[in-house]
Amino acid sequence: MSAPHHRTDSPDVDAARKGGEAASLPAARTGAPQPSAPPELDYNGRKHRRAMDDATLWDMARRIPAALIQTARLAWSVDRRMALTIVVCQLLSGIGTAVMLTAVAKALPQLMVDDPRQGLAHAWPALTVAVVAMATGAAMWILADWATRRLNPKIASAADLQLVDLHMRAELAAYDAEGFGDRSQAAEIGALRAVDLADDAKTLTNGLVQLASAAVVLTTLHPLLLGVLLLSVVPRGLGGVIAARVDYRVHDQTISARNVRGMMRWWLTTAELADELRANTMRGYLHFWYRSMCDRVEMREVAGARPYLRITLLAASLGGLFTLGMWASLAGLVLAGAMTTAIAGTAVVASQTAGRALNSIIRYSTVMFHHGLYLSDYYEFIDEVRAMTTARGTAQAKPPQxxxxxxxxxxxxxxxxxxxxxxxxxxxxxxxxxxxxxxxxxxxxxxxxxxxxxxxxxxxxxxxxxxxxxxxxxxxxxxxxxxxxxxxxxxxxxxxxxxxxxxxxxxxxxxxxxxxxxxxxxxxxxxxxxxxxxxxxxxxxxxxxxxxxxxxxxxxxxxxxxxxxxxxxxxxxxxxxxxxxxxxxxxxxxxxxxxxxxxxxxxxxxxxxxxxxxxxxxxxxxxxxxxxxxxxxxxxxxxxxxxxxxx
The missing domain is CATH 3.40.50.300 (P-loop containing nucleotide triphosphate hydrolases)
Structure with missing residues (x-):
């Protein structure tokens, strides 16, 4: 924890900047110096500190499947029917995407004829299949979302109940073990994030299925199209990873201030301390303290917007150049006779589908990576406490004389x-x-x-x-x-x-x-x-x-x-x-x-x-x-x- 940072602004300047709130402080009324700002808080001992910054792409790729398996295991344990429904819906959604792209590829050559009516007459069966496939995919997504919403409360209850039950059954010596409280809090965060992981896992796996469907269809249409697809989505993918790290860095820099602010908020608003707060004229200073924490969080979040904008613009620009290159490549292949116009059009549609899928994959992979760390804490703590539950013997004690x-x-x-x-x-x-x-x-x-x-x-x-x-x-x-x-x-x-x-x-x-x-x-x-x-x-x-x-x-x-x-x-x-x-x-x-x-x-x-x-x-x-x-x-x-x- 670093030393406190002392304010140098005069009371009047500070009052103006704070919208007049600082004027309510006794020091501001008397012209006395403002109190020192709260010290900067930085809990360097946090287990997952800088987890995203320090993780390589391989680390993320390795941990995400483990988080998916843990989430699937938890979902399967609470409601097998809903968990199976989600998996089946994801697969059917991917099949729907593949069928839709294949049908589009079949319909486009028939539409590109001199007589539009004749082309439409020949293309309508394939177009009907494409529409039905799209509708089926959308319906499967809605059904998967319904199943997830039914599953989430059960996951939340199961994770929380198991944690509470083990706490109540643990030997009291467990509470006295060094670091037990910290590990318990980390496990509680893991239990809370288990619900988020279920939603994230659904969206991530859907993105993977959609991306795989698009890749399979494009490879089937023309071997070169998979490379063209990668050209269009890689810049956006890398930009998404870097932007996610920027987001996480802001989160990491503000987590201590947000945690302590949350604790203080309860003390400031509970009836238990209302008498002491008023009778000891603590309102002024505590409002100043709370506002300082709010300013700290706000300042860092606003500061993080600029690098995020730069990265997003750079990724979008590179993505645009690569997309332009993709179109140029497709045009060259068409002019060279190596690809039909219909296949090129299908490639454009598939690349857009793949791009959306990749955005979901990148976004939810980074989220799952972070949530997965805490879910691992949950399972490690569960195993630890389960080994320390009260299990001494079978002798039945009677009222002692x-x-x-x-x-x-x-x-x-x-x-x-x-x-x-x-x-x-x-x-x-x-x-x-x-x-x-x-x-x-x-x-x-x-x-x-x-x-x-x-x-x-x-x-x-x-x-x-x-x-x-x-x-x-x-x-x-x-x-x-x-x-x-x-x-x-x-x-x-x-x-x-x-x-x-x-x-x-x-x-x-x-x-x-x-x-x-x-x-x-x-x-x-x-x-x-x-x-x-x-x-x-x-x-x-x-x-x-x-x-x-x-x-x-x-x-x-x-x-x-x-x-x-x-x-x-x-x-x-x-x-x-x-x-x-x-x-x-x-x-x-x-x-x-x-x-x-x-x-x-x-x-x-x-x-x-x-x-x-x-x-x-x-x-x-x-x-x-x-x-x-x-x-x-x-x-x-x-x-x-x-x-x-x-x-």
Whole structure:
């Protein structure tokens, strides 16, 4: 990322250039200097940076068939009938072109007679065949387009669903792998572009079929005509490749600015940040920042128009000269008696057909080359994540009476130090355990190990006698209720936000029981449709909850499951005192039927725990009752509690 470029224009000049928008900035009103423009962004680590510029024609020719095969494989997997329809229509369209050109070649000699009526009388059967062939080719194109439009939504859904499903089934360790997020984003782009590839592949293959049909007919009519055809289309083809590179260079130079502008646009227009933006008078600067990004993109796109025009004009001029040469060659062959006038006329028609086909081939080859890179990312990532999906064993876990850690530790991928050092620990049913420690002590990692979200790198985590490394993960999670630090504000109805699709054999009684435990009954009763109300203010008819209410709902979600292992990680950080008191009172009341683990930095709440486990740098530093540990000299809990009381 390069250093920021500072503006040198005066406020008045800048305001004039920006159409008066800069005048709204505080700096412009006071005469103070404008703020520095945003830094130039250039993500040099992009995998496909300068892909088009660096690719040779051989690279493109080699990758395009691979992209076609990948697209065909995806299309075949989602709807074989539509995929086959497209292929058949393309072939029939090409046959129609060949028949049309052949019929034209047959009709032209009959038309070139002294008596037009007689010529037309003899030529009309061939002309009829040509018209029918053209109409058939057009109909096949329309039918192929219809099939593609039916296929595209299925391709989009299949690619997206597979990606989402694998993300949800992957081990959590996959998310911690270096570069996982980048590869995931590249795969998502590939999934999005799979639909474009289907359209591009259809147009490209149609161009190839049309070009092949024209070439076959011309070669059949006269061997020299294939060379004449190449003379007419090669300049346009080369011009198309060079122009495509210019287009891609502009795309490459602006992709970073467009990406970050897109992200910023969401932040500038979302209700979530509207209060902060206004109260902190950020509108002026952020408008300036956003306009700077727009100007950057606009400037580079406008600058790219000039070389594109030069290349297009040069290619058109050369194409015109070569076309003139083609006509001269045809005229020479006719005058020399080596070719009839009718065949020459057919050659002109065929060259026009071939030229249009070649333009499609060049344009969509370059597009497919680029899209194909991302589709390859998609398949590579799918293979990577499929190998990392949760598949541990077949043992069926049962609600545990006891959880034991025997020398259990965990080290994150590409990290040398263990997040949790080898620990020996036992948690018993009916016990409320509080995990305490400073940030980075290993609390969240230990929770993941206790609940089977991650498998210990070394040692064992046992639910009674079942090693979680050998247990079916889903059978473990059926007995877990988890309230994480960041809980989901799911854009679902209130009912589904609590039961998350669990069986409803108990009706709504169990839901209302859970909401009563967390103090959310009145808030839900006050919603327009109670449990049917959509909890998403950004959607028409939806409603929003406060931060504390969302936390209560997350607690209700965990309690609704009536789990054997209940884990709450900072469950009351956004609640008021009344809500916090109610949650911990309910935890205490429910404790006898389960193993309860609470993580909290509010140490006054730790008093309700039967046992406090204090973690320090991934090890158990001390454990015992709250009163015992606080009274112990040198206790970390005592130190943290004293600091909390001094605030």
């Amino acid at each position: 006891q959880i034991r850690l025997e020398g259990a530790s965990y080290t994150y991928p590409s990290k040398e130090a263990a997040a949790v050092q080898p620990i020996n620990l036992t948690l018993n049913r009916g016990e409320v355990v509080a995990l305490v420690g400073e940030n980075g002590a290993g609390k969240s990692t230990l929770i993941r190990m206790l609940t089977g979200l991650t498998v210990a790198s070394d040692g064992k985590v046992l639910w009674d006698d079942t090693d979680l490394a050998d247990a079916d993960a889903e059978s473990v999670w059926r007995h877990v209720g988890l309230v994480p630090q960041k809980n989901g504000h799911w854009p679902l109805a209130a009912r589904e936000n609590i039961n998350l699709g669990q069986p409803r054999e108990h009706g709504d009684e169990r839901i209302w029981d859970a909401t009563e435990r967390v103090g959310m009954t009145k808030a839900l009763r006050d919603l327009p449709e109670e449990l049917e109300t959509l909890l998403a203010r950004s959607v028409w008819g939806g409603h929003e909850l406060s931060g504390g209410q969302w936390q209560r709902l997350a607690c209700a979600r965990a309690m609704y499951r009536e789990p054997a292992v209940l884990v709450l990680d900072e469950p009351t950080s956004e609640m008021d005192a009344r809500g916090e008191h109610q949650i911990f009172r309910e935890l205490r009341a429910m404790a006898s039927d389960r193993i309860t683990v609470v993580v909290t930095h509010r140490l006054d709440n730790v008093r309700m725990a039967d046992r406090v486990i204090v973690l320090d740098q991934g090890t158990v530093r001390e454990q015992g009752s709250f009163d015992e540990l606080v009274a112990t000299e040198g206790s970390l809990l005592g130190e943290l509690y004293a600091l909390a009381q001094d605030r």
